[in-house]
Amino acid sequence: MTPSQQPKQLRLIIETDDFDSALRFYRDVLGLTEQPAFATDGEDRVSILNVGAATIELATPTHVRNIDAIENAPSAEGPTLRIALEVDNTEVAMTSAEEFGLKVLAPPIRTPFETINGRVQGPAGWQLTFFQELETLQERTRRKGFTTDVHRAR
Secondary structure, three states, X not given: XXXXXXXXXXXXXXXXXXXXXHHHHHHHHOOOEEEOOOOOOOOOOOOEEEOOOOOOOOOOHHHHHHHHHHHOOOOOOOOOOOEEEEOOOXXXXXXXXXXXXXXXXXXXXXXXXXXXXXXXXXXXXXXXXXXXXXXXXXXXXXXXXOOOHHHOOO
């Protein structure tokens, strides 16, 4: 794909029956900025919330279960999509989520890959992980085990 054909934005669409609660959580509790979005009348509601930067993380089932074990979080059955949000302070984000009424699935824990991760059962049934980076990408790439897939020994 040429640079002019590469996607410019990742948009994750979360369908929810409790729109008001989900909107309050993502916009008001997490502080995501709402952008203008088109909808018609009545129950046709949408909110586009700017997260800043997005990545797509591809993971094998083995990797997903390893992360579940590291975070002491329950595993979901079958292939899943998860939301992970980088925050400045995982403890504060978890406290805000819990005060909002979300169930804590895994309290904050320092991981072997130098992040602090915590997981809640998010609005609309999605698991939501908050992660706080403890080192830069440059620092991380110098440590054992951190490489790209093409360079990873199999």
